[in-house]
Amino acid sequence: MSETIIRIEHLCKTFGTGDGKVEALKDINLDIQKGEIFGIIGLSGAGKSTLVRCINLLERPTSGKVTVNGQELTALKEKDLRKARRGMSMIFQGFNLLMQRTALQNICFPLELSGLKGEKGWREKRAKELLEMVGLPDKADAYPVQLSGGQKQRIAIARALAEYPQPQVLLCDEATSALDPTTTQSILDLLKKINRELGVTVVVITHEMRVVEQICDRVAVLEGGEIQEQGDVSDIFSNPRTEAGRRLVMPNGEKIHVLPENRLVRLAFNGTTSGEPIIATLAAKQGICLNIISADTRTIGDRSFGTMVLALPEDETDAARALIYLREIPGVTAEEVTDLVQ
Amino acid sequence: MFSEKDVQLLKNIVQSDLLEAIGQTLVMTFLPTFLAFAIGLPLGVLLVTGDERGIRPLPGALMKTVNVIINLLRSVPFLILIVVVSPLSRFVLGTTAGVKGMILPLTVAAFPFVARIVETSIREIDQGVIEAAQSMGASPMQIVCKVLIPEAKPALLSNFFVALITIFGYGAMAGILGAGGLGSFAITYGHYRRNELVMWTMVVLLVILVQIFQSTGNIITKRSDKRIR
Numbered sequence: 374m375s376e377t378i379i380r381i382e383h384l385c386k387t388f389g390t391g392d393g394k395v396e397a398l399k400d401i402n403l404d405i406q407k408g409e410i411f412g413i414i415g416l417s418g419a420g421k422s423t424l425v426r427c428i429n430l431l432e433r434p435t436s437g438k439v440t441v442n443g444q445e446l447t448a449l450k451e452k453d454l455r456k457a458r459r460g461m462s463m464i465f466q467g468f469n470l471l472m473q474r475t476a477l478q479n480i481c482f483p484l485e486l487s488g489l490k491g492e493k494g495w496r497e498k499r500a501k502e503l504l505e506m507v508g509l510p511d512k513a514d515a516y517p518v519q520l521s522g523g524q525k526q527r528i529a530i531a532r533a534l535a536e537y538p539q540p541q542v543l544l545c546d547e548a549t550s551a552l553d554p555t556t557t558q559s560i561l562d563l564l565k566k567i568n569r570e571l572g573v574t575v576v577v578i579t580h581e582m583r584v585v586e587q588i589c590d591r592v593a594v595l596e597g598g599e600i601q602e603q604g605d606v607s608d609i610f611s612n613p614r615t616e617a618g619r620r621l622v623m624p625n626g627e628k629i630h631v632l633p634e635n636r637l638v639r640l641a642f643n644g645t646t647s648g649e650p651i652i653a654t655l656a657a658k659q660g661i662c663l664n665i666i667s668a669d670t671r672t673i674g675d676r677s678f679g680t681m682v683l684a685l686p687e688d689e690t691d692a693a694r695a696l697i698y699l700r701e702i703p704g705v706t707a708e709e710v711t712d713l714v715q
Numbered sequence: 716m717f718s719e720k721d722v723q724l725l726k727n728i729v730q731s732d733l734l735e736a737i738g739q740t741l742v743m744t745f746l747p748t749f750l751a752f753a754i755g756l757p758l759g760v761l762l763v764t765g766d767e768r769g770i771r772p773l774p775g776a777l778m779k780t781v782n783v784i785i786n787l788l789r790s791v792p793f794l795i796l797i798v799v800v801s802p803l804s805r806f807v808l809g810t811t812a813g814v815k816g817m818i819l820p821l822t823v824a825a826f827p828f829v830a831r832i833v834e835t836s837i838r839e840i841d842q843g844v845i846e847a848a849q850s851m852g853a854s855p856m857q858i859v860c861k862v863l864i865p866e867a868k869p870a871l872l873s874n875f876f877v878a879l880i881t882i883f884g885y886g887a888m889a890g891i892l893g894a895g896g897l898g899s900f901a902i903t904y905g906h907y908r909r910n911e912l913v914m915w916t917m918v919v920l921l922v923i924l925v926q927i928f929q930s931t932g933n934i935i936t937k938r939s940d941k942r943i944r
């Protein structure tokens with residue numbers, strides 16, 4: 374199962390020249406395995422879209438090599454490239470359906486492009502099967518304007534898989550970013566199903582940690598056009614090694630200065646007390662200073678709900694005293710954390 | 716209000732020449748419109764696809780030249796254009812007079828305008844849809860035929876009627892030069908012979924025709940646009 378399907382080597386992409394030059398991608402190296410769901414996560418402007426567009430060469434890399442299925446795309450002429458693109462497909466944040474075509478006609482579109490001949494009505498037959506698979510068998514004659522966002526994305530997914538033979542790679546550029554959480558979940562489930570049942574390799578571009586967490590096997594963290602780290606999702610999420618990784622894993626995105634030897638404690642507030650004064654009191658009464666690593670609390674009136682992660686002092690006895698103090702506060706549970714999951 | 720003589724003349728015109736005049740007006744409207752689209756549609760598409768950011772960029776110098784020519788033709792007043800194009804009309808169609816003599820000048824006057832409105836209609840299409848087609852391996856020609864034109868169809872239809880009415884107006888104006896049709900009647904009988912009844916009748920007829928074109932256009936455009944509802 375460890376056969377590389379997409380290989381990116383020393384990929385660089387620079388937009389413009391002179392003063393207006395933007396280095397969108399800098400020396401990207403990436404191997405994506407056949408049959409996996411690979412995530413590329415990064416904040417807005419990190420270069421994610423540019424990277425995914427370099428995979429099917431919608432964007433020509435400035436330098437570097439892209440190989441898909443053993444075929445070096447960067448070496449192909451425009452005409453051969455168009456043929457190669459049929460072996461992979463793409464879905465988008467904005468769905469990009471043809472507005473003047475019905476759902477069924479949209480799904481038939483790639484089949485019309487390839488000009489394959491078959492018995493009369495074969496395209497419609499195939500399109501209907503795909504509609505069934507994405508769970509919208511009754512929407513064949515609906516126009517995009519009559520569909521919800523989630524339904525549009527389902528049609529786009531069906532269209533992406535319509536090509537015959539079926540594409541082996543599905544590139545998703547922020548495919549769920551325009552959807553509400555429930556719909557996002559259902560689309561992610563569908564992508565997972567396509568991956569498991571049809572063996573399609575899925576590349577997921579997103580700025581949302583949640584998406585990667587839910588469906589990806591491996592992930593690369595992109596920032597400033599560079600891959601900061603990559604690896605198994607569980608590894609990166611439990612122990613991000615780079616600043617960029619931490620920024621994405623810690624949703625509050627605060628800059629953290631924690632030494633590896635600092636012990637961490639997570640406080641959970643159940644609403645009977647307030648957050649900030651605890652730290653102030655601790656400093657005043659015991660002379661112990663705690664750093665707030667991250668806080669995800671809401672204050673209603675003078676009560677706090679949520680969690681907060683604090684770094685304990687380096688000094689062992691101080692740390693123990695602080696822990697005891699924190700555990701005695703009513704309405705607060707304090708437990709030590711050994712890893713930085715949130 | 717109107718003299719006996721006026722009414723008599725109008726009666727004569729209605730009985731003998733009116734149908735023919737309406738026919739001439741329609742020919743002078745539809746034929747140049749179709750010809751202008753035959754030239755303007757591909758040209759307008761080219762203006763979009765040949766752009767440096769288009770799906771099939773063409774040399775910048777060529778695009779610039781085409782743009783300048785279109786702008787030049789659009790900035791020459793229509794009546795002057797007729798005079799300028801006359802020799803060409805004589806050469807191609809053998810005449811510069813009447814309905815036949817007006818076809819070529821009207822076409823030349825209208826196609827740059829048509830090219831521009833086609834360009835605008837096509838630029839309205841979401842870039843993402845074009846990109847989706849490219850990601851599926853569509854060739855530039857396929858994108859034009861299967862994406863750009865079908866997706867822009869409602870806008871193109873709507874603009875077809877805008878062009879039709881504009882050319883209709885040019886045709887009526889050409890009545891001054893004896894082009895034939897309702898405009899000619901309005902000018903020769905109404906203006907030169909000071910027969911107000913005939914003039915206003917012709918004007919009312921012209922207005923009614925424009926209303927018919929516009930209403931038909933609205934219905935057809937609305938029906939063709941699947942984004943509405």
Ligand SMILES: Nc1ncnc2c1ncn2[C@@H]1O[C@H](COP(=O)(O)OP(=O)(O)O)[C@@H](O)[C@H]1O
Nearest residue numbers: 388395397415416417418419420421422423424
């Ligand atoms: N066609 C382009 N021309 C110039 N700069 C671009 C172009 N496309 C993207 N960029 C720049 O490249 C950087 C990365 O953009 P993008 O790949 O869209 O980021 P992301 O998808 O991660 O938000 C940004 O700084 C953006 O402004």
Ligand SMILES: [Mg+2]
Nearest residue numbers: 421422423547
């Ligand atoms: Mg993007």
